[in-house]
Amino acid sequence: MEHEPGKLYVVATPIGNLDDMTFRALNILRRVDAIAAEDTRHCRRLLDHYGITASTRSFHEHNERAKTAALLEQLRSGRSIALVSDAGTPLINDPGFPLIQAAHETGITVVPIPGPCAAIAALSAAGLPTDRFAFEGFPPRTRNARRTYFERLVEEPRTSVFYESSHRLIACLEDLAAVFPPQRRVVIAKELTKLHERLLSTSVGQAPDLFVHQPELSKGEFVLLVAGAPPLSTEELTGEQRRTLHLLLKECSLRTAVSLAEKITGARKKVLYRAALNWQAASTNQEL
Numbered sequence: 001m002e003h004e005p006g007k008l009y010v011v012a013t014p015i016g017n018l019d020d021m022t023f024r025a026l027n028i029l030r031r032v033d034a035i036a037a038e039d040t041r042h043c044r045r046l047l048d049h050y051g052i053t054a055s056t057r058s059f060h061e062h063n064e065r066a067k068t069a070a071l072l073e074q075l076r077s078g079r080s081i082a083l084v085s086d087a088g089t090p091l092i093n094d095p096g097f098p099l100i101q102a103a104h105e106t107g108i109t110v111v112p113i114p115g116p117c118a119a120i121a122a123l124s125a126a127g128l129p130t131d132r133f134a135f136e137g138f139p140p141r142t143r144n145a146r147r148t149y150f151e152r153l154v155e156e157p158r159t160s161v162f163y164e165s166s167h168r169l170i171a172c173l174e175d176l177a178a179v180f181p182p183q184r185r186v187v188i189a190k191e192l193t194k195l196h197e198r199l200l201s202t203s204v205g206q207a208p209d210l211f212v213h214q215p216e217l218s219k220g221e222f223v224l225l226v227a228g229a230p231p232l233s234t235e236e237l238t239g240e241q242r243r244t245l246h247l248l249l250k251e252c253s254l255r256t257a258v259s260l261a262e263k264i265t266g267a268r269k270k271v272l273y274r275a276a277l278n279w280q281a282a283s284t285n286q287e288l
């Protein structure tokens with residue numbers, strides 16, 4: 001007799017505080033035939049805490065491709081499986097993507113069981129705009145790569161959300177300070193839902209010193225949130241910056257004038273460009 005395929009449940013688990021487990025997540029973990037867990041011993045502690053006896057299978061970034069076929073086989077034979085990671089929502093910087101992708105391709109029903117996620121928890125309480133945001137995961141690990149990567153994000157208008165490990169936190173904040181305007185807001189969300197939870201709201205320019213002077217503050221788990229670039233408005237140009245750009249526009253091409261004005265005045269290139277285009281349009285209209 002043909003079996004109905006089992007369902008694959010993607011179950012979020014706490015990011016620190018065990019009370020953040022939902023009733024639905026507990027019911028699913030009690031009912032499924034097996035739990036695919038990033039670290040089976042870590043998962044067992046959570047299961048023991050709630051008296052759940054379900055059997056676990058190891059499923060982490062180094063074996064997920066190899067294990068996917070076996071899990072799909074079990075699902076096809078009618079067994080239901082829950083996927084959990086060490087903390088938070090699976091697949092959010094955690095293993096699971098090949099399995100979920102393959103499940104969709106083979107017609108297995110995938111059911112999300114929502115719950116904690118460090119990025120979303122941090123965003124909800126950071127006091128930065130949340131209507132649109134860019135989740136960036138972990139920045140590159142080396143200084144040069146990280147600075148180049150931040151340079152591409154300086155003009156991002158949405159709030160950027162990063163994960164960072166404690167031993168790279170200070171270097172990462174230093175690179176943010178080297179690339180972003182010093183007054184840009186940054187929120188450092190530390191140890192969310194745990195005993196030493198802190199939400200530190202400061203400027204990009206001041207952030208590194210906060211941690212350099214209090215080394216104990218840099219222990220734990222962190223989410224970094226950087227405010228988006230302010231909308232382009234030529235009103236942010238000072239009188240001196242405008243005069244410099246105006247003089248240069250009389251002598252050189254628009255591109256060269258903008259580039260020189262940026263170097264001379266330190267104003268944002270995009271803003272200078274917008275001002276130059278405005279002037280050009282205004283003078284063309286006068287000529288007509």
Ligand code: SAM
Nearest residue numbers: 015088089092117118163164191192221222223
């Ligand atoms: N899947 C997880 C989620 O939904 O948030 C994220 C897993 S990722 C491998 C781990 C990173 O998430 C940590 O290095 C840290 O940046 C962030 N993180 C996890 N738990 C956290 C917490 N309690 N407080 C702050 N950041 C946390």
